[in-house]
Amino acid sequence: MVLPTLNLIVPASRIVPPDDGEADLVALYEHAPGALRANMIATVDGGAWGPDHVSGSINDDADWRVFRVQRALADVVVVGAGTARAEQYTQLGRPDGLAHLRAAPLELALVTRSGDVPPLLVQADRLPYVITGARGAAAAQAALPADRVIVVPATGRDGDGGDEDRDVDRGDVDLAAGLSALAALGLRRVLCEGGPHLLADLLAAGLVDELCVTTSPRLVGPGPSRIVAGEGPASGASAAPAGARLAHLLHEPAAGTLLARWLLRAGDDGSATGEAGG
Numbered sequence: 337m338v339l340p341t342l343n344l345i346v347p348a349s350r351i352v353p354p355d356d357g358e359a360d361l362v363a364l365y366e367h368a369p370g371a372l373r374a375n376m377i378a379t380v381d382g383g384a385w386g387p388d389h390v391s392g393s394i395n396d397d398a399d400w401r402v403f404r405v406q407r408a409l410a411d412v413v414v415v416g417a418g419t420a421r422a423e424q425y426t427q428l429g430r431p432d433g434l435a436h437l438r439a440a441p442l443e444l445a446l447v448t449r450s451g452d453v454p455p456l457l458v459q460a461d462r463l464p465y466v467i468t469g470a471r472g473a474a475a476a477q478a479a480l481p482a483d484r485v486i487v488v489p490a491t492g493r494d495g496d497g498g499d500e501d502r503d504v505d506r507g508d509v510d511l512a513a514g515l516s517a518l519a520a521l522g523l524r525r526v527l528c529e530g531g532p533h534l535l536a537d538l539l540a541a542g543l544v545d546e547l548c549v550t551t552s553p554r555l556v557g558p559g560p561s562r563i564v565a566g567e568g569p570a571s572g573a574s575a576a577p578a579g580a581r582l583a584h585l586l587h588e589p590a591a592g593t594l595l596a597r598w599l600l601r602a603g604d605d606g607s608a609t610g611e612a613g614g
């Protein structure tokens with residue numbers, strides 16, 4: 337048995353001090369057109385939210401620093417409707433001091449089966465895009481102008497009662513088609529900020545290029561879900577764990593927060609596959 341080499345990353349890392357333009361972080365989190373980055377935070381014991389049922393109680397300034405840079409580099413933030421409701425999303429803006437990084441405004445795209453758009457977003461000056469399926473189309477179109485509603489129903493029905501039929505019955509969305517529609521609007525750098533159900537579906541569809549995970553130095557006990565949640569594969573189905581390759585790891589020494597950037601597509605060494613099993 338050949339034992340693997342281990343790289344000691346954290347003590348050997350260089351210091352990345354706060355900087356108005358965040359040039360170091362901008363380089364570390366370069367966002368290529370066509371790439372979908374997901375950004376999530378989890379506690380040491382795997383919780384995706386704190387006692388108040390939102391992630392604000394488990395994040396901190398280190399997470400905020402990276403969060404801002406990621407928003408500055410994206411064309412569009414994609415979130416599940418559950419997250420928009422829980423975290424009370426409003427119209428997004430480019431983070432202060434980083435607006436020069438992209439000429440266009442930061443767009444928001446909400447993914448929903450129900451088509452139920454939170455009132456805060458309907459009232460915004462800059463309206464969100466809504467990506468929905470057959471079940472949510474009418475409600476979304478009643479709330480928003482037609483050019484803000486992307487209707488992309490899952491179309492896999494073959495009547496055998498399998499997973500694809502279940503997706504159609506739930507009013508599911510063809511997420512790949514939704515992302516293609518955003519790309520056609522010029523929104524090609526996609527930042528998904530969750531939540532756990534949407535992330536699970538994007539991973540299962542093999543649509544996530546990289547997963548940034550902040551490990552919050554806290555424990556919240558049983559209750560909160562993991563950063564991926566849902567029904568998983570149909571009973572009897574099994575999938576091998578998918579690979580991920582570490583691009584970098586940042587450590588905030590005062591609190592102990594860890595910020596990792598994981599690449600999910602096959603790398604040069606073929607070690608990561610990006611084909612999550614859901």
Ligand SMILES: NC(=O)c1ccc[n+]([C@@H]2O[C@H](COP(=O)([O-])OP(=O)(O)OC[C@H]3O[C@@H](n4cnc5c(N)ncnc54)[C@H](OP(=O)(O)O)[C@@H]3O)[C@@H](O)[C@H]2O)c1
Nearest residue numbers: 376377384390416417418419448449450530531532533534
């Ligand atoms: N730790 C973190 O980084 C993080 C990040 C984000 C959120 N959160 C937390 O996660 C919690 C919310 O969890 P959640 O799993 O319910 O969030 P979620 O995935 O954002 O919301 C689920 C809802 O989003 C819509 N949705 C998700 N996947 C869909 C798909 N494939 N097709 C169509 N619609 C889809 C549906 O909306 P409809 O109901 O409208 O059909 C669904 O009910 C909150 O407590 C929030 O604070 C944590």
